[in-house]
Amino acid sequence: MNAPDPRRIAPVAAPARGAAAAALPHDLSALPLREHMALLLREIRYELLRWLRTPSFALPTLLFPPMFYLLFGIVLNHGNPAAAVYLMASYGVFGVMAPALFGFGVGLALDRERGLLTLKRALPVPPGAMLLARTVLAMLFALAIGVLLQLLGSTLGGVRLALPQRALLLLVDVLGTLPFCAIGLYIGARVGGSGAPAVVNLIYLPMAFLSGLWIPLQMLPSLLTALAPLWPSYHLGQLALRVVGQDNGGSSAGHVAALLAVTVAFFALAHRRLRRG
Amino acid sequence: MPMPAPDTLPLAQLRGVHKRYGAVVALDGVDLQLQRGQLLALLGANGAGKSTAVALLLGLQVADAGSAQLCGQDPRALGARRQAGVMLQSAGLPDTLRVGELLDQARGYYRRPRSVADCVALAGLEGLMARRYGGLSGGQQRRVQFAMAICGRPQVLFLDEPSTGLDIEARQGLWRAIQELVADGCAVLLTTHYLEEAEALADRVAVLQHGTLIAEGSVAQLRARFEQRTIRCRSALAAAQVASWPQVRRVDGRDGVLEIVAEPAEPVVAQLLAADPGLDELEVRRAGLADAFLAITRAEAA
Numbered sequence: 001m002n003a004p005d006p007r008r009i010a011p012v013a014a015p016a017r018g019a020a021a022a023a024l025p026h027d028l029s030a031l032p033l034r035e036h037m038a039l040l041l042r043e044i045r046y047e048l049l050r051w052l053r054t055p056s057f058a059l060p061t062l063l064f065p066p067m068f069y070l071l072f073g074i075v076l077n078h079g080n081p082a083a084a085v086y087l088m089a090s091y092g093v094f095g096v097m098a099p100a101l102f103g104f105g106v107g108l109a110l111d112r113e114r115g116l117l118t119l120k121r122a123l124p125v126p127p128g129a130m131l132l133a134r135t136v137l138a139m140l141f142a143l144a145i146g147v148l149l150q151l152l153g154s155t156l157g158g159v160r161l162a163l164p165q166r167a168l169l170l171l172v173d174v175l176g177t178l179p180f181c182a183i184g185l186y187i188g189a190r191v192g193g194s195g196a197p198a199v200v201n202l203i204y205l206p207m208a209f210l211s212g213l214w215i216p217l218q219m220l221p222s223l224l225t226a227l228a229p230l231w232p233s234y235h236l237g238q239l240a241l242r243v244v245g246q247d248n249g250g251s252s253a254g255h256v257a258a259l260l261a262v263t264v265a266f267f268a269l270a271h272r273r274l275r276r277g
Numbered sequence: 278m279p280m281p282a283p284d285t286l287p288l289a290q291l292r293g294v295h296k297r298y299g300a301v302v303a304l305d306g307v308d309l310q311l312q313r314g315q316l317l318a319l320l321g322a323n324g325a326g327k328s329t330a331v332a333l334l335l336g337l338q339v340a341d342a343g344s345a346q347l348c349g350q351d352p353r354a355l356g357a358r359r360q361a362g363v364m365l366q367s368a369g370l371p372d373t374l375r376v377g378e379l380l381d382q383a384r385g386y387y388r389r390p391r392s393v394a395d396c397v398a399l400a401g402l403e404g405l406m407a408r409r410y411g412g413l414s415g416g417q418q419r420r421v422q423f424a425m426a427i428c429g430r431p432q433v434l435f436l437d438e439p440s441t442g443l444d445i446e447a448r449q450g451l452w453r454a455i456q457e458l459v460a461d462g463c464a465v466l467l468t469t470h471y472l473e474e475a476e477a478l479a480d481r482v483a484v485l486q487h488g489t490l491i492a493e494g495s496v497a498q499l500r501a502r503f504e505q506r507t508i509r510c511r512s513a514l515a516a517a518q519v520a521s522w523p524q525v526r527r528v529d530g531r532d533g534v535l536e537i538v539a540e541p542a543e544p545v546v547a548q549l550l551a552a553d554p555g556l557d558e559l560e561v562r563r564a565g566l567a568d569a570f571l572a573i574t575r576a577e578a579a
Contacts, residue, residue, distance in 0.1 A: 031388065035388075038385065039385050039386065042381070042382055042385050043382070046371075046374060046378055046382050049373070049374065049378065050371040050373050050374055051373075053373035053374075053409075054373055110369075111369060113369075114367065114369025115365060115366075115367035115368055115369040116368065116369035116370060116371070117369075118337060118365060119363070119365055119368050119369065119370075121335075121336075121337055122335040122336075122337055122358065122363045122365060122435075123358065123363065123383065123386055123425075124355050124356075124358040124359040124361075124386045124387065124429075125386055126355060127355075
């Protein structure tokens, strides 16, 4: 450390006597809205940079769903157009799950263990800024995966969808991150950094399979089909499939309600857990 | 609510604070005050309650009884923490972000942040701004954390063992930066294991043991209160005999060498020379803060 030139150092807040108290009411007020928005945008930007520069997170998360789709939806599909559409929608939901579950579940567990969460609580970071940044991260990843899948589907898979359908599918993916963010948050709040990847994988892969995201439910044993409504990914999968006209015919409102309930329940559980410190 | 005169308004204070984790009592009725332009060193063994005291002042924990205030507010209020800077023992900052990015993010949490150039100069970050945090040495990472702690022009600065992992040169740079901040009116709460750090920087020292404040005062006061000198000599006298003299607090005798803790030491030296003309290798040593600290904790534990 070099000795700093004292002339370059701006005085610490209010060196004059009595100015400390005078500065108080000013600083008590909330940040102006524009500064607050700038703060949140910075938080999102750095969260995004942080994870994009982490290949072990970014690569599998972004590439696995398109790779699976390329393999099972296009190469091994032998030109079945219905399957190409089905898998495009269902792998999109599969792609929603990973960034939300891993970003929150593993990321939060690590941050909690390594002290970053405590530091952010000690710093004047508005409550929820970190939560928002990570949710937006999951949404942007889900969006990117959805776009990649649609590109593959329309160029190589012969998928023809109307523009509103394409947009709606992406909207389902983006909003569909919320229940999985909440589940990830709860895992991250409960499990340690070394255990979190195992826990996430343990629920992520079986849940995707049991919800008919890899092969249609009709082709699974009837017991598994009957149990499918237990999994949140089933409800999101049905909403995505409904956009392309391949759902089981259940009510959309029911699926939305189930996803909302999961989101609220896990968020509340995680909140209680994190508040206890 | 009537406000006290600004000059006497403590920037951080604990009043009659009790805090327990399950069956473990972390703090048992602690009062602590931190004033403008003052550096308070909080000393104590591991588990003495230092970190809990810091956590309460930052709103990371809530006291079971008593109150914690930061800049006259509840430390959990964002407005209070916007006037504080903090460097915790472990930061866990993202490895993949660059130093400049981390600093930019931290500066954004404050209303009137210090300029980047000033942060770089104060924390000694020259040449590190484009480096990724994960690629830095432990000492460099500590300097980044220090820069993040001071970037908001804090009125109160919490430094939890800041010089851990720093080499001597970096530590002295850190000390200069801290002294400069204090001279500018910043209040600093420093916890440290390095007693020479407290001795070099602190206006006041508070010693915690088992969740209780067992001593508080200036470095000189503390040393005076627990002042004792150690007399070493080679002598034929028996340790038990010397131990019975007034002013002698403790005697260790081994292989003809006596180590006598006494205050005042002069009459004991005179008596030693009178009782054993053959005495040699006489040596009288004054305790530093480290010895005073040991004496305090030992006395309280006994």
